[in-house]
Amino acid sequence: MLAINDITKTYGSGRTQVTALDQVSFRLGEGKLLAMIGPSGSGKTTLVSIIAGLLTPTSGEVIIDGHPLHLRSSADAARYRRETVGIVFQEHHLVPYLTARDNLLLVPHLSGRITREDRTRADDLLESFGLADRVSHRPALLSGGERQRVAIARALMNTPTIMLVDEPTASLDTERGFQVVEMLKDQVHERGMTCVMVTHDMRMAEHADERLMLRDGRVVAG
Amino acid sequence: MFAIKELFGSKFKFSLIALAIGLVVSLTMVTSAMSEGLLTGMSGAKSRLDADALVFQRDTYPTIERSILSADDLDAVAGTSGIAGAYGVGHTYASVGSVDEPFDVRVFGLGGSMDQLPIIEGRAASGHDEAVLDATAELDGVEIGDTITLTPMDASLKVVGFTEGRRYVMVPTVWVDLETWEALHLAALLGAGDDGEQAGEVAAARMAEQFSGSASVAAIDLEPGTTIEEVQRGLGDAYRVAGIQDAADAGNGMPEMILAVNGIQGVSVVIGALLVGVFFYITTLHKTSQIAAIKAIGASNAYLYRDLLLQITVLVAIATVLGTVLALGAGAGMPPMMAFDPDPRRWAVAVLAIFGTAYVGSLFSLRSILKIDPATALGRTSA
């Protein structure tokens, strides 16, 4: 269970101060995919970044399974992201010189050593995303949809409890976009994760279990 | 492991930089080997004498050419406390006139054992009128078994062996025992062989007596625990004592040469370090968004910096191998008169210096790694 309690985030100070989030609250249970929608500048990325431990809120709390998130240092935050969070970026952000498999193995490598289980897991994940014959390809040789699927598989490598996805379909055509969202939803249901997906596209949002609408940093519809 | 994959993932880029650093490594190695050769060429005859220190006549240091110690002086030096052993070393100028093109040499007389000269061809000199020559004399046409004529003393010596690393001021040396040297020295002073202009016999006899048992300097061994300063105090004002290496590194423009060579080496090491530092700094700047994303999925700064150090280590190691091969190739291609004398210890020092400074240069990249905000990986990349 992920709970967002009264989160406010302001950037800058004085005349240039921007309130990106204004007392945002919501809850999301396990096995649920939430679509977060809202116009540009409404605070979607800011909220996702706070849940990811990439930004600290000006006030309010993120609560995961009843425990408030307290990150004391950047090393602490890095560990939280390694162990608890899976992130899929708008741009796939795969490492260009690594094969699909190595991009997945990078995740356990960040936490220490790569075990045999890690290798099996990477291959299984790639297979479940229909990439069995692409494991040794570098990102440059993959199509946009394939890259985004590798990126999702990478986010699943550490069996995260929270999955964060920022506009995963922005660089894909509608058909492929739907495919990726469907795959994501299957994984969320199967693994009982909590997933927040940012999107501009109302039709993509229809595929999610729940929807949250932001405008000017406030929740306008849940 | 992934850091190495990155190196091999962009082979062209990394080969270029490895080549550039390799060239710098080979430059430091070649200059070090050449300076080693230059320095032994300039003063090998002095620096490789079997002694702890040299004693000069007062006010002549570091010019062995001007120093002269009489038999009494040598006795006085040998009797000074703190000196375990002493022998005379004589020096005189000469030319070898018995070859097609006469060439300059320096004649050294050894009062101590002639065995200190390593023989690379022939045998050691034993007794009068036999000489061992530095092997570079071979390039001037001298061979074992030749009888060479020295001018201006018009003396003949039989060449019985060649030694190595014993040049002085870049010319070959002729090594004889001290008695032979004394005769040559005296003959040179008297201008023997010049018809009609011979010095008076009385004067000659007086000079012979005066120089009997003399030498240019005394080579001494110190008693254990004795310092040069203590010996200097014991010897008093009439003499000047200097450690063998100090004496070898002084005079004949040696200090300036050593300074210049060390300067070139220092600058090349700095250039190598800058190359490594700047290269990785720019690479890091180019990868900002990639590094931000890796940080966002949980890479710590320590992880990223470790990767960078690993890459630097591999790159500099490859460059070192490349540089060593290039340097050895350059050495092999050099004419024998070009003194190329690779010294593994100095090479190791140069390589360590490049490694060390490369790690220091990596701090630039560390700074930019620390500054990359993982939050930038989300959302705003296309903006």
Ligand SMILES: Nc1ncnc2c1ncn2[C@@H]1O[C@H](COP(=O)(O)OP(=O)(O)OP(=O)(O)O)[C@@H](O)[C@H]1O
């Ligand atoms: N680092 C920052 N410094 C100052 N203001 C910022 C910063 N990041 C975001 N903002 C501002 O905060 C507000 C919310 O930005 P955010 O990126 O969260 O919006 P978004 O909903 O993700 O927009 P988009 O759909 O365009 O990605 C915007 O007004 C933005 O200009």
Ligand SMILES: [Mg+2]
């Ligand atoms: Mg955004």
